[in-house]
Amino acid sequence: MKKVMNQPEHIVSQMLDGMAQAYPERLRLLEETGVLVRRDAPVNGKVGLVSGGGSGHEPAHGGYVGKGMLDAAVAGEVFTSPTPDQILKAIQAVDSGEGVLCIVKNYTGDVLNFEMAAELAAAEGIQVEQVIVHDDVAVEDSTHTTGRRGIAGTVLVHKIAGAKAEQGASLKEVKEVVEETVSRVRSMGVALEPCTLPEAGQPSFTLGTDEIELGIGIHGEPGVARTEQLPAEALVKRLSGKVIGDLPFERGDRVAVLVNGMGSTPLMELHVVHRELIEILSENGLTPVQAWVGEYMTSLDMAGFSITLLKLNKELEQLLLSESDTPAFRV
Amino acid sequence: MKKVMNQPEHIVSQMLDGMAQAYPERLRLLEETGVLVRRDAPVNGKVGLVSGGGSGHEPAHGGYVGKGMLDAAVAGEVFTSPTPDQILKAIQAVDSGEGVLCIVKNYTGDVLNFEMAAELAAAEGIQVEQVIVHDDVAVEDSTHTTGRRGIAGTVLVHKIAGAKAEQGASLKEVKEVVEETVSRVRSMGVALEPCTLPEAGQPSFTLGTDEIELGIGIHGEPGVARTEQLPAEALVKRLSGKVIGDLPFERGDRVAVLVNGMGSTPLMELHVVHRELIEILSENGLTPVQAWVGEYMTSLDMAGFSITLLKLNKELEQLLLSESDTPAFRV
Numbered sequence: 001m002k003k004v005m006n007q008p009e010h011i012v013s014q015m016l017d018g019m020a021q022a023y024p025e026r027l028r029l030l031e032e033t034g035v036l037v038r039r040d041a042p043v044n045g046k047v048g049l050v051s052g053g054g055s056g057h058e059p060a061h062g063g064y065v066g067k068g069m070l071d072a073a074v075a076g077e078v079f080t081s082p083t084p085d086q087i088l089k090a091i092q093a094v095d096s097g098e099g100v101l102c103i104v105k106n107y108t109g110d111v112l113n114f115e116m117a118a119e120l121a122a123a124e125g126i127q128v129e130q131v132i133v134h135d136d137v138a139v140e141d142s143t144h145t146t147g148r149r150g151i152a153g154t155v156l157v158h159k160i161a162g163a164k165a166e167q168g169a170s171l172k173e174v175k176e177v178v179e180e181t182v183s184r185v186r187s188m189g190v191a192l193e194p195c196t197l198p199e200a201g202q203p204s205f206t207l208g209t210d211e212i213e214l215g216i217g218i219h220g221e222p223g224v225a226r227t228e229q230l231p232a233e234a235l236v237k238r239l240s241g242k243v244i245g246d247l248p249f250e251r252g253d254r255v256a257v258l259v260n261g262m263g264s265t266p267l268m269e270l271h272v273v274h275r276e277l278i279e280i281l282s283e284n285g286l287t288p289v290q291a292w293v294g295e296y297m298t299s300l301d302m303a304g305f306s307i308t309l310l311k312l313n314k315e316l317e318q319l320l321l322s323e324s325d326t327p328a329f330r331v
Numbered sequence: 332m333k334k335v336m337n338q339p340e341h342i343v344s345q346m347l348d349g350m351a352q353a354y355p356e357r358l359r360l361l362e363e364t365g366v367l368v369r370r371d372a373p374v375n376g377k378v379g380l381v382s383g384g385g386s387g388h389e390p391a392h393g394g395y396v397g398k399g400m401l402d403a404a405v406a407g408e409v410f411t412s413p414t415p416d417q418i419l420k421a422i423q424a425v426d427s428g429e430g431v432l433c434i435v436k437n438y439t440g441d442v443l444n445f446e447m448a449a450e451l452a453a454a455e456g457i458q459v460e461q462v463i464v465h466d467d468v469a470v471e472d473s474t475h476t477t478g479r480r481g482i483a484g485t486v487l488v489h490k491i492a493g494a495k496a497e498q499g500a501s502l503k504e505v506k507e508v509v510e511e512t513v514s515r516v517r518s519m520g521v522a523l524e525p526c527t528l529p530e531a532g533q534p535s536f537t538l539g540t541d542e543i544e545l546g547i548g549i550h551g552e553p554g555v556a557r558t559e560q561l562p563a564e565a566l567v568k569r570l571s572g573k574v575i576g577d578l579p580f581e582r583g584d585r586v587a588v589l590v591n592g593m594g595s596t597p598l599m600e601l602h603v604v605h606r607e608l609i610e611i612l613s614e615n616g617l618t619p620v621q622a623w624v625g626e627y628m629t630s631l632d633m634a635g636f637s638i639t640l641l642k643l644n645k646e647l648e649q650l651l652l653s654e655s656d657t658p659a660f661r662v
Contacts, residue, residue, distance in 0.1 A: 006563050015603050
């Protein structure tokens with residue numbers, strides 16, 4: 001294993017230091033918590049937005065903290081849910097009295113710990129609501145999850161939630177638009193190479209030299225099929241076919257597009273994927289309104305990518321394209 | 332070799348299609364040329380700025396095309412200089428009558444072909460000037476270069492050039508500020524793993540399982556030393572020591588910082604690098620004014636990173652931090 005780090009047990013805290021130092025105008029790190037918050041949190045009169053999960057998915061979630069997006073991101077150890085205590089500190093830090101919405105990727109540990117934190121916060125008189133994102137169409141139930149997993153589509157959910165909250169909407173209104181978004185977003189991924197956890201030193205699974213895995217999760221949870229390598233065209237067709245057929249997306253839909261690298265797949269290849277996807281959208285009568293191509297929800301050094309489509313309506317489109325200011329997301 | 336692509340010989344043209352489709356408001360692709368230009372080029376009354384080189388360094392250079400940065404990026408095949416004819420087309424497309432400055436990374440093929448293109452353009456009555464970037468302090472002369480190589484520091488040069496041109500400065504004035512920037516920027520990189528060219532199918536060099544190479548170039552050109560893996564702290568100290576000592580940077584200097592991933596090194600690790608670097612800057616009495624941490628000048632799927640420091644003065648700082656709008660660079 002080759003990684004640029006000091007002691008593996010310090011990689012998360014040192015990474016968080018580095019992020020806070022890179023974006024001092026936007027972020028600050030709550031001491032000893034693993035929580036990055038908006039520099040100006042809590043924002044008066046605004047619903048607070050918290051997300052988070054295990055580390056290893058950078059820029060998620062700290063990269064999405066800032067005006068028009070999240071108020072706080074809670075980072076657990078690598079691929080490990082943050083503790084209820086960490087999450088509680090994030091909720092406390094961003095509550096301005098208008099309540100807090102937690103946006104949680106569907107993984108059993110995350111869901112449980114966010115729920116427990118919400119109860120602790122409620123006991124302190126903070127209003128907390130929670131929305132679970134489950135955009136991965138690949139499999140129902142998997143290693144760490146009951147139901148569908150939450151993956152890269154979560155980033156678009158963050159953006160829409162942030163825009164709505166920035167408008168001064170109530171907790172109930174923000175939650176409604178987030179639930180609407182979750183109901184319209186679908187993703188699926190593929191791994192070409194596994195990832196290696198810093199403390200493990202060995203890949204978390206293995207793939208043959210010509211083998212790829214379709215529908216894999218962002219921690220290497222098993223997907224739907226292993227196959228030999230496919231040309232980009234066939235590969236994107238296979239993933240997007242399942243994504244498009246699931247909602248289903250229909251002719252005439254306006255969609256947001258996210259082509260997400262899993263950590264070690266070069267931008268050159270992601271743009272080839274985007275080209276293929278645009279062609280398929282056109283064949284299906286879908287209009288891509290805006291695309292994001294890059295690393296948004298990674299899996300350490302895994303090679304591969306995921307495709308996300310979000311079916312827009314007028315309000316979601318306006319919210320998605322509105323101004324924001326975070327380290328890792330821009331329109 | 333695992334890559335997401337169709338036929339390897341089409342990867343560059345398909346990647347350019349994908350980029351142009353991802354950023355239709357900012358970019359357009361000149362048909363059959365490998366040239367991405369600002370959507371509104373040529374910009375009336377403004378000096379045109381052209382850069383480019385072999386592909387495989389994405390987001391360089393297409394990601395830096397837009398308001399306040401480049402007017403055109405010319406993409407050669409992977410790790411192959413663009414032809415004089417391609418470069419000429421870029422120059423023609425962005426000249427508004429105010430002349431064109433070409434910003435060229437120091438590689439022999441690039442320098443020769445940009446020079447030839449400048450001569451062809453001059454024969455058509457277009458004023459063209461050229462500045463060579465040679466920020467890599469690792470080695471003098473190397474496989475493809477006489478003198479020092481041009482690497483990630485080029486991105487900061489693009490930004491400053493673009494800001495100056497946007498102010499309506501003359502070709503002579505833009506060239507002067509670019510030369511000043513080049514004289515103040517220094518970089519050095521390290522590879523943990525080699526890269527694989529799409530058409531070759533095999534890594535371009537090899538490293539032992541515990542071996543890294545210091546001072547390597549962005550095409551895998553040999554560096555200054557191979558060593559066993561080092562902790563991030565020691566590694567960053569070694570690279571930054573050479574960078575700081577070279578100019579030299581001196582106590583009290585205000586600097587811009589670029590921590591650049593080589594293609595497959597996760598953002599988590601780059602932020603650990605950034606943390607170490609900030610500590611070293613502080614020990615040296617250097618003030619980091621702004622940092623960029625991410626993938627800016629990659630080398631296909633190479634693992635590793637480079638560190639760039641730019642010594643600012645009042646004008647350079649103001650130009651660097653001024654507004655711009657490109658796919659891959661923001662303040």
